[in-house]
Amino acid sequence: MSQDPTPPDAGADLVRAAIDLLAERGPQALQARRLAIAAGTSTMAVYSRFGGMPELVRAVAREGFARLCAHLKASPQTDDCVADLLKMAGAYRQNALENRHLYQVMFGLDESGAQSDTAEGRTAFGYLLRAATRCIDAGRLDQAPPLTVAAQLWSAMHGYVLLEMAGYFGTTGATDVLPSLTTNLVIGLGDLPERARASAAK
Amino acid sequence: MSQDPTPPDAGADLVRAAIDLLAERGPQALQARRLAIAAGTSTMAVYSRFGGMPELVRAVAREGFARLCAHLKASPQTDDCVADLLKMAGAYRQNALENRHLYQVMFGLDESGAQSDTAEGRTAFGYLLRAATRCIDAGRLDQAPPLTVAAQLWSAMHGYVLLEMAGYFGTTGATDVLPSLTTNLVIGLGDLPERARASAAK
DNA sequence: ATCCTGCCATAACACTGTTATAAATCTCGA
DNA sequence: TCGAGATTTATAACAGTGTTATGGCAGGAT
CATH class of the missing domain: 1.10.357.10 (Tetracycline Repressor, domain 2)
Structure with missing residues (x-):
């Protein structure tokens, strides 16, 4: 019945990283490679999880x-x-x-x-x-x-x-x-x- | 004393093209190459006249x-x-x-x-x-x-x-x-x- | 065990703004 | 008129972007 304490959801990680970088570095930080690195994954996660940057931005x-x-x-x-x-x-x-x-x-x-x-x-x-x-x-x-x-x-x-x-x-x-x-x-x-x-x- | 009927000012031409394309195609049309073609010049005019795209956008x-x-x-x-x-x-x-x-x-x-x-x-x-x-x-x-x-x-x-x-x-x-x-x-x-x-x- | 489906890492593609380089053009004083 | 200097321009290359192709990998169902 117990969940993993930090279920590694690449999608949520990307959104979290996007919001953090957005606050620190401004809108120009919303870039696929930068977010992927910050979330500990690769740019492909943006596409397998969201279908592209626009969808990720909408999630943000x-x-x-x-x-x-x-x-x-x-x-x-x-x-x-x-x-x-x-x-x-x-x-x-x-x-x-x-x-x-x-x-x-x-x-x-x-x-x-x-x-x-x-x-x-x-x-x-x-x-x-x-x-x-x-x-x-x-x-x-x-x-x-x-x-x-x-x-x-x-x-x-x-x-x-x-x-x-x-x-x-x-x-x-x-x-x-x-x-x-x-x-x-x-x-x-x-x-x-x-x-x-x-x-x-x- | 007579001016050319259309003094070819590449700077003004670029801004005009930018405003026209902006109205027709939306913000994603504000691109150096596209504007240069529409204004009948090359992308370098953006830099010799404005110093870069941000300055051109500010002119717009x-x-x-x-x-x-x-x-x-x-x-x-x-x-x-x-x-x-x-x-x-x-x-x-x-x-x-x-x-x-x-x-x-x-x-x-x-x-x-x-x-x-x-x-x-x-x-x-x-x-x-x-x-x-x-x-x-x-x-x-x-x-x-x-x-x-x-x-x-x-x-x-x-x-x-x-x-x-x-x-x-x-x-x-x-x-x-x-x-x-x-x-x-x-x-x-x-x-x-x-x-x-x-x-x-x- | 086997296949299959979804996800991910790497690398390549097309596109962006920008810059390097050299040729063309303009400016303007002698 | 001229010609040296400065400015602008066209071409091509560079670094960066989003996106897509290609394998490889893990996990689950049959």
Whole structure:
């Protein structure tokens, strides 16, 4: 009944090596030979296990979404649903900045994989959708299709994170843009300004 | 005093060919040999004119930002500054969707070269900044640093455009997300809800 | 035991950006 | 006008990439 402590799964090893090298050396480290050496195998494993580099990169992206889901899942759920929503945005940003290269791979369409619209992405989106639905059901946000509400929030978070990572909000004093952005958006979605700002202050 | 009708500038020819091939064949068409053939020269021109492919790609990105600036500049300027702002968001989206691959190159999402914080990007941002400042000065938006106001608007626009291009808002009924997003954000930034929605209806 | 299937290591292929070399072209001052 | 110097270009080669061919190896089913 006992498993090997480290079942040598070349596929998982490759993904692990890819994520590690991605964090340390950046996207240009996602190369078949380099990953094979790091995983202690040869380039053929990339093909017998994944069929090619694009599929391996997609597996990396899946793992990235899994990490994002874990971050969002750990975001608190209190009696102030709007505060929870704003905190979730902060968790989203934190996860993206801590795994910046991975985040780019998750949304990057790199010529072969066309990384669009993955099932894992929709799972992560589900957490945001749930938090938004709570706010609507609680009457904090106007009645509106939760899908479009969550889509607006996701757009804001995603856009802010990418621009911050690109350095556009670097050191020019435009700090705390994300809290303002999400708070203002929540106000536009129907929450009372004072209540929203109080929730943001938490 | 008369110029040649078509002064054969290999540098400009390469950028033109790059932008054309980018639109037709996608990012994987940005290759030295392919561009050289399309521009009627050889790969060495890439190095004598630009110093390498990364520099050429950055020139392409500059041209992309120039097109974006042209689109934003053409956005109307009426007596309803908030309506102008919302229309500018629509123009931003339109430009991005009509040049989707170019848009990705502008922000370096095609793994080629970490395109961060270009001067041309800041020029385009200037148009948004000006439109936001008008709204603040006109009293439609709350007094706040125009930089952070424009940063919030840009984040929303950028994020929405990328997610739409990735297909996440594909056909699942989440239509008209951008107008709602920008309108709601403007409300959160201080505009009266009815006035904002009236401006959006224009 | 035998065959078979899947996986892996080595090496080769086609392709990429880049560089070396030499010829062609342009620049510009005498 | 000219001609030396500098720049650009075309050709070919180099180092690197993803991918594919070719054997060899292990493990399981019959």
